[in-house]
Amino acid sequence: MEIPRHWRIRKQRYGLVGEVCPHCEAKLFPPRDVCPECGKDAREPYHFSGRGEVFSFTTIYEPPAGFEEYAPYTVALVKLEEGPIVTAQLTDVNSKDIKIGMPVEMVTRKIRTDGDERGMIVYGYKFRPVLQEA
Amino acid sequence: MNQTESQPKDLLLKPNRAVGIVGYGAYVPQYRLPAAEVARIWTDGQAALPIKEKSVPGLDEDVATMSIEAARNAMKRARIPADQLRAIWVGSESHPYAVKPTSTIVAEAIGAAPHIQAGDWEFACKAGTEAMVAAIAFVGSGMANFAMAIGMDTAQGRPGDALEYTAGAGGAAFVFGPAETSLAIVEHTYSFVTDTPDFFRRQYQKYPEHAQRFTGDPAYFKHITNAAQTLLEASGTRPSDYRYAVFHQPNLKFPQKVAAQLGFTKEQIAPGLLVGNIGNTYAGAAIIGLTAILDIAEPGDRILVVSFGSGAGSDAFSILTTDAIRERRDLAPKTKDYIARRMPIDYAQYVRQRGKLTIK
Numbered sequence: 220m221e222i223p224r225h226w227r228i229r230k231q232r233y234g235l236v237g238e239v240c241p242h243c244e245a246k247l248f249p250p251r252d253v254c255p256e257c258g259k260d261a262r263e264p265y266h267f268s269g270r271g272e273v274f275s276f277t278t279i280y281e282p283p284a285g286f287e288e289y290a291p292y293t294v295a296l297v298k299l300e301e302g303p304i305v306t307a308q309l310t311d312v313n314s315k316d317i318k319i320g321m322p323v324e325m326v327t328r329k330i331r332t333d334g335d336e337r338g339m340i341v342y343g344y345k346f347r348p349v350l351q352e353a
Numbered sequence: 354m355n356q357t358e359s360q361p362k363d364l365l366l367k368p369n370r371a372v373g374i375v376g377y378g379a380y381v382p383q384y385r386l387p388a389a390e391v392a393r394i395w396t397d398g399q400a401a402l403p404i405k406e407k408s409v410p411g412l413d414e415d416v417a418t419m420s421i422e423a424a425r426n427a428m429k430r431a432r433i434p435a436d437q438l439r440a441i442w443v444g445s446e447s448h449p450y451a452v453k454p455t456s457t458i459v460a461e462a463i464g465a466a467p468h469i470q471a472g473d474w475e476f477a478c479k480a481g482t483e484a485m486v487a488a489i490a491f492v493g494s495g496m497a498n499f500a501m502a503i504g505m506d507t508a509q510g511r512p513g514d515a516l517e518y519t520a521g522a523g524g525a526a527f528v529f530g531p532a533e534t535s536l537a538i539v540e541h542t543y544s545f546v547t548d549t550p551d552f553f554r555r556q557y558q559k560y561p562e563h564a565q566r567f568t569g570d571p572a573y574f575k576h577i578t579n580a581a582q583t584l585l586e587a588s589g590t591r592p593s594d595y596r597y598a599v600f601h602q603p604n605l606k607f608p609q610k611v612a613a614q615l616g617f618t619k620e621q622i623a624p625g626l627l628v629g630n631i632g633n634t635y636a637g638a639a640i641i642g643l644t645a646i647l648d649i650a651e652p653g654d655r656i657l658v659v660s661f662g663s664g665a666g667s668d669a670f671s672i673l674t675t676d677a678i679r680e681r682r683d684l685a686p687k688t689k690d691y692i693a694r695r696m697p698i699d700y701a702q703y704v705r706q707r708g709k710l711t712i713k
């Protein structure tokens with residue numbers, strides 16, 4: 220039963236909420252309460268802009284259990300404009316169009332269903348190519 | 354004889370405190386299924402096409418995720434902290450859960466929880482405007498300073514059914530607040546409702562039932578016409594007093610016909626008539642048209658919005674833009690940006706994305 224875990228981390232996962240260090244202003248994601256830059260306490264919530272770029276990526280054709288219905292999909296290391304690198308799925312993009320350095324933005328999407336169709340729907344951040352002006 | 358029958362002017366709904374739209378945001382998924390693809394599969398390509406193409410949600414999208422993006426866009430334009438919202442109401446007929454509100458997911462995702470009203474609204478295609486009227490009243494009564502209403506759907510049609518050509522995905526979110534902070538003032542609203550079984554879906558059924566010929570005159574046209582005419586008469590306005598008008602759009606024909614019958618021109622309805630390119634977005638249909646209009650409106654433009662929901666009823670709104678429209682609309686993506694973001698898919702991909710394919 221994973222419902223309690225999904226529930227506890229919903230804020231950071233729905234909206235990319237991390238922390239900012241009050242001592243050196245480093246931005247932390249995921250939140251870990253201790254600043255990796257200066258080693259001091261960092262518990263101030265910080266809303267990341269959601270903008271970043273693809274740092275590295277790999278396309279998954281043989282997905283782990285629970286993700287079968289989404290395959291193939293691409294997982295990327297995304298370097299946020301505030302500094303941290305996060306691992307997340309890319310969405311709304313063909314794998315052949317993905318490039319290192321591609322600007323992306325955070326969206327909240329379905330990550331998977333907990334168990335079968337009776338299970339809880341797990342939502343969280345993914346990244347997509349930045350929406351273009353028409 | 355009924356002694357208490359209301360005079361038309363008493364029928365208008367108008368809050369005590371003036372209320373307006375403070376922020377608005379649209380969302381349309383990027384996938385498009387051309388109507389010609391549906392015709393290719395089911396009619397050898399012989400069917401007359403009611404629209405060009407419809408929007409289809411991705412595998413990882415549903416009414417919750419789509420509402421979150423529209424809500425974020427609305428908040429960018431509203432420029433208020435999320436904890437100032439005192440309600441988030443989501444109108445839809447495709448909520449992801451049968452029991453568990455979509456609105457709490459949206460509230461949490463945009464940082465508006467926990468000091469907030471949240472609830473899901475249902476009234477076929479007018480669930481969104483029903484939530485809007487309630488949000489206007491919530492602000493208008495003074496109980497809240499800001500309230501958000503959303504209309505969003507990922508509509509489904511039975512494979513091969515007439516609705517499969519048009520049942521699209523998308524919608525819009527609106528933040529209502531005090532008129533003096535708004536980009537458009539809500540002058541008044543009017544709602545017209547009767548018990549009409551033109552379209553329905555029973556519990557546990559995947560696809561809706563509809564009475565083909567019954568959906569036109571006694572349902573769509575009767576309710577929209579009554580709502581629009583009563584609002585015009587009661588407010589002493591004529592179609593020429595409105596710069597733009599937008600009607601519920603299940604296909605291209607109905608809204609164009611009802612607009613002409615009411616005395617509105619093609620030019621008045623063109624900017625809000627999106628169904629040809631994104632399909633019928635149900636609870637989102639009339640109000641995403643409104644977002645496209647707000648994207649181009651000038652200060653002082655009056656806009657008529659009339660929704661229609663099967664079952665059946667219509668909500669009509671008279672909206673007047675303010676000077677703030679000019680600076681506020683550029684703070685979030687425009688509706689045309691989402692319409693232009695277009696990835697066509699074939700029927701096979703559509704079948705997969707809409708869960709019509711069983712893999713276990």
Ligand SMILES: [Zn+2]
Binds near residue numbers: 241245255256257261
């Ligand atoms: Zn630090």
